[in-house]
Every structure is written in C-alpha cells, then in structure tokens.
Amino acid sequence: MRLPEAAMKVSVIVPAHNEEQGLPATLASLLAQTDQADQIIVVDDGSTDRTGEVARSYGATVLRPPGNLGSKARAQNHALPHCLGDLVLAVDADTVLAPDYIERLKPAFGDPSVAIAAGNVQTRFTRTLWERGRSIEYLFGFHWHRPIQASAASPMVCSGCCSAFRRDLLLEHGGFPERTIVEDMDLTWSAQIAGHRAVYVGDAVAWAADPETLPYLRRQLRRWMAGFFQNVRLHLGRLVVRKPMLALWVLLAVLEILFAPLWWVTPILLTVTWHMPVEQALAWWWGTELLLMAPPLIYAARRRRIPLLRILANIPCVYPARAINTYYAWKGLITELLLVPLGLTKSLTVYEKGRADTLPPGPYTPRHATPQRIQALQALSSPQEPAPRPPAPRERPPS
Template sequence: MASTATLTPQDQAAAPGPRPPAKRLSVTALVPAHNEEEGLGDTLESLLHQTDPFDEIIVVDDCSTDRTGDVARSYGVTVVRPERNRGSKAKAQNYGLPHVRTDLVLPVDADTLLAPDYVELVKAPFQEENVAIAAGCVQTRFDDTATERGRCIEYLFGFHFQRPIQNAANSPVVCSGCCSAFRTDELRRFGGFPERTIVEDMDYTWSKQIEGRRAVYVGDAVAWAADPSDLTYLRKQVWRWMAGFFQNVRIHSKDMAFHKPLLLLWILIACWDIVTAPLWYFMPFFLIFVLHQDVGTTMMWWLGFEMVLMWLPLIYAIRRRHLSWLRILRNFPFVYMNKAVNVFYAWKALLVELIGVPLKLTQGLVTYEKGRA
C-alpha cells in the first residue's frame, strides 16, 4: 500500500501553482506642446483610443501663441500652462510632472501617434521591478518629402537591427523620448527629466543603466512620429541629436566603463562609425582615382557590401511590418542624403562637445530647437 506524503509549509510554498495576477499599473500621458494646434488632435485621438486606457492625459501648453490649449481642452484632457515658455521639451515635461499621480508616466510628443495597443504592450515590462524605462518601435508618419523618405529607411534599419541587438544584450542605447514610459516616483527621485544635456531621453536611459536599472525596447509596440519635412529642420534636429549624444559621452563614459561596460561598447561602436564614415564613402574614389583600380569592379564590391548591410535588416522590417516593397524601394535612395547630414553634424558635434567644451572654447549646444515647423 502506497504511503501518503505530507508536505511541509516550506514545500507548499515552493510548490508550483497558478501565478498571481499581474499588478495593474496606472499610467498618465504627458504631452509637451508648443504651437501644436495642427497636429495635436490626431495625437490625442490616438491616446484616447488605447486598449489599455490612460488614467489621465495631461497636455503642457508651453505658452503657445496659437490654439494649442483650446484644441487640448476640446478633448476633455487636463491642460496646464506655465507662466513663461520653458525653452525645451525636458523643461516643459518637468513642469507637468508634479501633476502626475500615477505609477507610470508616458511622455508623448505632440506630433506622435501611438498604435492602439501601445500602452498595453509598453507597460508589460514594468511587472519586473528592475525595469526603470521602456519604449517601443518608432516609425515615420509621413514619407512625402526627401528628408521624410530618408528617415523612413533610417528608422526601419535602426529599430529592426541595432535596437533589437542592443536590447538582447540588455543595453539599449536610447529609449526614444517621443514615446517612453517611466516609473513616476523613480523619475521624481532622479530630479525629473534631465536638463543638463540637450537630449533628455538618452541621458536618462544611460543614467538608469549605470545605476543597475534596466531599460527595455518593446519591438511590438509601435509609434509613428512626424519627422523633419525639409533640410532646414533636418539639420536642426540632427545637430541637436548629435550634440546631445556627445554631451552624454562626455558626462557618462567614465561611469559606464565601471558600471555598464557593455553599453559603453555600443557607444564606442557608434563613435567608430562616426569617425570612419567619411573614409567609407570616400574609399571608392580613392581606389579609382588614386590607386587606379577598375571602376566597375570597385563599385561592384563597394555597392554590394553596402546593399547587403542595409537590405538584410530592411527585408526583415518589411516582412515584419507588412510594408509595401515599392514604398521602401522608392524611399531608399534618399537615405544617403540623410546620411550625409548625419555625418556632417556628427563630426561637428564631436569637435564641439568632446574637444571644444573641455578646452573651454565653447559651451556646446544649449538652445533647444524643434526639428519641425
């Protein structure tokens, strides 16, 4: 006759059983807006139609001179307005932060649309206590102009090649500021959205990982951002992004080396790409006109390598997002115009922020300019 085993209280506690239900985390959308009456309505529509609804939506009308505040109030959301223009997105968000009463805060740019399941998906990683920040996959809303078409390809490449690899290594380089979610209390203890650099999203992403906290990329959560529609605004945006990148390199590199070396590895790879990019694009001309190599053979090998590098991630992105092949083929040539702008301002930022600032030759970039009219 079989004996009956008696479980001790310790055994009972360790025995497998149904998992406790996930804790519901409340979340507030925080929308900084300066003269955004034209596109704000579409953004608010996307925020109001989430499968997991926001508990509150707060628009920071940063002293707009148009009808931004009226548009926001017409949607029944909370509107707060500082006594003077705050001068940057981070400062506008920090003005709105004391009004947030939820577990999470999700800043959304006033020209960005969230997919209906965005909140549901981006909240999931926060069930893990060590996650401090999470963000989804950003794609372009429009591809009508040359700069928008180039950015479409840049985003598809970055968010379907670089970002997943970084996330798999637990070292995302940035959680995009247009649609990242944060733990509210932790953000407040940090002092709010960082204002010491011109790109608060990268600053906070690096700072938290250096502290031992996690940043998470949620590839299934999709947001669509409005990008610069001409070269004037592309130049402003890229200069801000590149200057901010090297500001963060200057501030965080030493701490990363000791506390987050894998993140530092990605940063060093990015710096190497910046330094060597002019050499890569100049190489065919050097081989042809200096070393007198065969034009056809040289261009075949150079273009072949370039196409393989670019198109493998793009093919994956097209299939995953169910995109039109014709659309991507049409947009592809314009990525090289954007790359030229990126290289120019990356080198400018390297010289200004990593050399000029330490030598006290310049104060670096401190004025925030939007990359869009």
C-alpha cells in the same frame, strides 16, 4: 511593494509648443488605447496658436507655464508634480501611438528592475526626400540595432517621443534631465548606470512625424548629435565601470562616426589607389551597402507589412540624410568632446525642435538635479500634499 503591471496607473505628458495641427492625431491615438491612460496632461508651453484649446477639446488637462520654458525636459518637469500615475508616458505632440501601445508596454514593468520601456518608432509620412530617407533609417535601426541592444539588456536610448518611466525613477533623478540637450538618452544612460533596466518592446509601435524640410532636419540633427556627445562626455567613464556593454555600443557608435567620411570616399580611393574603373568602384561600394542593409530591411518589410519595392525605392533617399548626419556628428564630436572641455566654446543649450517653432528659440541654462531639487519635487508629488483634480471623463470628439 511593487504593483502588478495590470494595476499600474498611467499618466501621459505631452509637451506642446504651437502644435494645434499635429496634436489632434496624437490625442486621438491616446484616447483610442485598448488600455486607457488614467491621465493625459498637455503642457501648452508658450504657444501662440490654439494648442491649449485643442487639447481641452479632447478632454486633456492643460497646464500653461507663465512663459516658454525653453526645452522639452523643462516642459515635462512642469507637469511631473501633477502626475498621479505609477508610470509616466512621455509622448511628443506629433507622435501617434498604435491602439495597443500602452497595453503592450505595461507588461515590461512586471519586472521590478525595469525602470524605462519604449517601443518601435517608425515614420508617419514618406512624402519628401528627407522623410523617405528617415523611414529607411528607422526600419533598419529598430529592426537591427535595437533588438541586438535589447538582447544584451543595454539599449542606447529609449526614444523620448514614446517612452514610459516609473514615476519613482523620475523622482529619484529629480525629474527629466535638463543638463543635456537630449533628455531621453541622458535618462536612459543614467538609469542603467544606477542599476535599473531599460527595455525595448518591439511589438509596441509608434509613428513620429519626421523632418520634411532640410532646415528642420538640420536643426534636429544638430541637437541630436550635440546631445549624444554631451552624454558621452558626461557618462562614458561611469558606463565603462557600471554598464560595460552599453559603453561598448557607445564606443562603436563613436567609431562609426569617425570612419564615416572614409567610407564616403571609398569609391575615390579604389579608383585612385587600386586604379579600379569608376563604374566598378561604385558598383562594389553600392553592392556592399545593399549586402549590409538588405537583410534587416527585408525582415522589417515583412514585420511591418510594407511592400518591399516601396522600401527599395526609398533606399537612395537615405544618403543625403546620412551626409548631413555625418557633418553634424563630426561637429558635435569636435565641439562637445574637444572645444568645450578646453573652454574654447560653450556647449549647445538652445533647444530647437523645428517644425512648430514660430517663436525665436531662446537659450536656457542646463540644470543638474541637486538634492534640494529632488526634495522639492518629491514634496510636490507627495500623497500628503493636495493632489491635482483628476481630469474629467474623456469623450472622443466628433470626427
């Protein structure tokens, strides 16, 4: 029997590796929720700083594996058997939730077909070129692509930094997927293929700390784009049969990647082929860009109450980030869709987050959720088994 959403208990998992600086803001935002989580678990995944100590000071339950687990999904799976809630909210250790995030997300689960729900992600900081560029991408994506996909009941991804999952779904799939380098997209697609719904809740807002340096951005985009094409290789055939609308979004994304280089050189082609003056070609290219980007950004500015001039000033910053994204998208496409199937190289399995990595990243072997793994997880999570002690009442730490 399904519980009404108001009665559902929420367990929060925060995987953290060397996050003593970012973790306080994350935990403070969780403690400030208007609909309080029933359990907050921080997985201190091989940290060499004060991550565990900081988490305990905020009243969180701290789990520390014997060694670094090598991926975010594994850290989350380490905590999953200890989760007591009907819903599991996965939150990155550098993400801050709006005070009403859980309150706004919970009603989505009043529909028994909904297995995953995620909110609107925006950038926490706009200090550097890369953060400012990412802020434009998030404003555009979460106020254009996401609503369209949501209206078609086929979101491409529920962001791993702030998504809530039915615990039953996670048990059904053997936990968070470890077979690809991006567990959020893998689980979003797998759930929809299995007949469940994933939903986007635009009024639930979270702010993520994005790459502030070029090396960090490169590591993140390498992982994201390789993971995207790992999921294309793994799921596309079943998506076409079981979830054709989601397959359409995926194919459109692949086409956008394929044609991105052509768009970048369009001003040169106009100049060489049509003998258009360089200034006119650039003006045509830039005008077309603004025409496509302006309506969603104007809407986002009003919705998020951001001065429009600030958004306009950040638009030029998006192009360096897009150029790097195009490079890693093509690299991921060639590697994961061509070279890996031909046996000429290995799929990306090194999980590099970037900002907090002070230990050298180690490779891990992606695992599939075998029937034995699912049974073991369900046994660990069974109500007949001794349940972990609930966390002590949390008090807001002194400011």
